Amino acid sequence: MVTTLHTQTNTTVRLARRPSGMPEDNDWSIADEPVERPDPGEVLVETLYVSVDPAMRAWVSGAQTYRAPVNPGDIMPAAAAGRVIESRDAALEVGDLVTGDLGVQRYAVRPARVLERITAPVDALPEHLGVLGIAGITAYIGLHDIGRLKPGDTLVVSGAAGAVGSAAGQIARAFGARVIGIAGGEEKCRYVVDDLGFDACLDHRDPELASALSAAAPKGIDVYFDNVGGDVLEAALDNLARGARIILCGAVSQYNSERMxxxxxxMELLIKRASMTGFVVFDHRDRFDQARAELSALLSRGELRADLHIRQGLHQFPTALRDLFTGTNRGKVLLKTTTNNADRAENGATR
Amino acid sequence: MVTTLHTQTNTTVRLARRPSGMPEDNDWSIADEPVERPDPGEVLVETLYVSVDPAMRAWVSGAQTYRAPVNPGDIMPAAAAGRVIESRDAALEVGDLVTGDLGVQRYAVRPARVLERITAPVDALPEHLGVLGIAGITAYIGLHDIGRLKPGDTLVVSGAAGAVGSAAGQIARAFGARVIGIAGGEEKCRYVVDDLGFDACLDHRDPELASALSAAAPKGIDVYFDNVGGDVLEAALDNLARGARIILCGAVSQYNSERMxxxxxxMELLIKRASMTGFVVFDHRDRFDQARAELSALLSRGELRADLHIRQGLHQFPTALRDLFTGTNRGKVLLKTTTNNADRAENGATR
Incomplete structure (x- = not known):
């Protein structure tokens, strides 16, 4: 099935050079290119929302990560959501909404089999890139499958105002854990406690963070969900309970460093008979359906708040990526590929 | 039951001050003191062999470890083996051989219930402090319960010529794993391969250790048994297979450092979906009997060689402890409390 393509121009965001430290605008090249055509088995998708994630910084570093490095000249990979506008596969029809790795671009040609059809209205797409997407599922699987969280446990979550951290803390609290967030600055900590409902939140800039954690978790940390690494990880290690589990999900504090x-x-891991386990959520696809069902239930009961930090237009990609490292965002960072007047006023604001 | 005590003098080794860096002779005070008498429920034990272990360096540092810190003035704790010479408890008779924390001293009074009776001839006591004692059991439980070793796995063991490392590699090889040791220097590596039967051994002093490991374990490391920490741990992290398990047993390379x-x-733990888990063997007492039975079977089949590095006399304690950190020892380091002419010639030699 073929529909009329209203534009012949694709806007692409390609890596121009490997960033050194904080990524700059000039590390990317944004260009207009011809739209590719789908071959049999493929579909053409118009991208509507692009997920902007801390791991992107690692992908472009040239280092080995859990996926192939992104090289200069490559279109920047990204989880994204969009609408099928041309289909050469029976599994998807024009008009279907899908998520998948569409890249940071306006139009993407992909095999139908690598995309996931979303049965939700277009307004719900941002949630499907956030709390019902990889961020929320990562939080869910991290807590349950890797962290073996139990009701009554004391959980500490770093990056507590971010997409994964905010979901992890709320999921754990609904599950019956005591939840302490760690975030950057007083204002964010107020947000984490007042708006997200964590039991407490500590400022990672506090030079006495380890002592503050000891006071906030006097019986020790049973599960630490680490999104940031660095000094915060050390402070958590200093405060583990016997048999603690550390979920290694990210190291945002380190991604812009030359050497981590x-x-x-x-060795606190030995003293406390504790473990530190890395995981990549894509290994756990057999658990996605259950995770999404439980996240949807929490959302519908109002026990899970999923804020969005949306920037307008693909050209905002470098800015949106920096937002993750400068502590600007609360909740999930997304690019909306189209701009409109109503949205523009909110550019970069949390909705 | 009471027997005649042939001496009224106990020789004790007490911590005199906390060592800074490599422990010196003057960090300990060795004195003659009156022998204590047992109360009801207690026994008096004549110590015959004292186990000398790397963890002792951490105990005397004042740092929090898995046991209470040893403070200046304290008799140095140590696993040891001896003979009951006076008993005020029905569970033990004069002449019984026992192991337990007797401390670095000639005579110890202990509650009978904290000691373990050994039904073996006195000649076998050194094995009961080594391969059939905590060192061997640590290797066995670390590999199986923490590392979940499978036949066909590639195991890397650091401290491969030491008591725990040499046992771990031999147990794993008998279990069907491919075993690569890491030890200090060419001569020790030859010992590990030729005498202990490891498949390969690498010198931890090799500045290209990570590359050497990559060549020796081209499919990656499934299980890494870490006794040393530091650069060797980093080299292992660089070469993990997907789903690898790191057993955190010790950090000998770091114990004399001010800051580890x-x-x-x-973050290789994340990239490789791997885990690093600390353990303390004393948490697993319910597994000791099985471990000891399997270790005995390996010993009797000649599949487990358990070398001893014995020094004579309690006054040699500081030297024996340093042996662990200077790379002098092969196998289990022990003090024999009594000296005799035949033994003296072998002082510090591997038997």
Whole structure:
């Protein structure tokens, strides 16, 4: 089935050079290119929302990560959501909404089999890139499958105002854990406690963070969900309970560094008979349906708040990526590929 | 039941001050003191062999470890084996051989219930402090319960010529794993391969250790049994297979440092979906009997060689402890409390 393509121009965001430290605008090249045509088995998708994630910084570093490095000249990969506008596969029809790795671009040609059809109105697409997408599922699987969280446990979550951290803390609280967030600055900490409902939140800039954690978690940390690494990881290691589990999900504090700092007190893992386990959510696809069902239930009961930090237009990609590292965002960072007047007023604001 | 005590003098080794860096002779005070008498429920034990272990360096540092810190003035704790010479408890008779924390001293009074009776001839006591004692059991439980070793796995063991490392590699090889040791220097590596039967051994002093590991374990490391920490841990992290398990047993390379170095590449745990788990063997007492039975079977089949590095006399304690950190020992380091002419010639030699 073929529909009329209203534009012949694709806007692409390609890596121009490997960033050094904080990514700059000039590390990317944004260009207009011809739209590709789908081959049999493929579909053409118009991208509507693009997920902007901390791991992107690692992908463009040239280092080995859990996926192939992104090289200069490549279109920047990204989880995204869009609408099928041309289909050469029976599994998808024109008009279907889908998510998948569409890249940071306006139009993407992809095999139908790598995309996931979303049966929700277009207004719900941002949630399907956030709390019902990889961020929320990562939080859910991290807590349950890797962290083996139990009701009554004390959970500490870093990056608590971010997409994964905010979901993790709320999921854990609804599950019966005591939840302490760690976030950047007083204002964000107020947001984490007042709006997200965490039991407490500590400022990662506090030079006495380890002591503050000890006061906030006097019986020790049973599960630590680490999104940031660095000093915060060390402070958490200093405060583990016997048998603690550390979920290694990210290291946002380190991604812009030339050489990562390792936790000098890692032998706390021995003293406390604790474990530190890395995971990549894509290994756990057999658990996605259950995760999404439980996240949807929490959302509908009002126990899960999923804020969005939306920037308008693909050209805002470098800015949106920096938002993750400058502590600007609360909740999920997204690019909306189209701009309109109503939205423009909110550009970069949390909705 | 009471027997005649042939001496009224106990020789004790007490911590005199906390060592700074490598422990010195003057960090300990060795004195003659009156022998204590047992109360009801207690026994008096004549110590015959004292186990000398790397963890002792951490106990005397004042840092929090898995046991209470040893303070200046305290008799140095130590696993040891001896003979009951006076009993005020029905569970033990004069002449019984026992192991337990007797401390670095000639005579110890202990509650009978904290000691373990050994039904073996006195000649076998060294094995009961080594391969059939905590070192061997630590290797066994670390590999099976923490590392979940499978036949066909590639195991890397650091401290491969030491008591725990040499046992771990041999147990794993008998279990069907491919075993690569890491030890200090060419001569030790030859010992690990030729005498202990490891498949390969790498020198931890090799500045290209990570590359050497990559060549020796081209499919990656499934299980890494870490006794040393530091650069060796980093080299192992750089070469993990997907789903690898790191058993955190010790950090001998770091115990004499003021501040431990953390593994800067710990995020390899995420990339490889791997885990790093600390354990303390005393949490697993319900597994000791099975471990000891399997270790005995390996010993009797000649599949487990358990070398001893014995020094004579309690006054040699500081030297024996340093042996662990200077790379002098092969196998289990022990003090024999009594000296005799035949033994003296072998002082410090591997038997």
């Amino acid at each position: 700092a390792g936790p000098s007190n890692y | 170095a953390g593994p800067s590449n710990y």
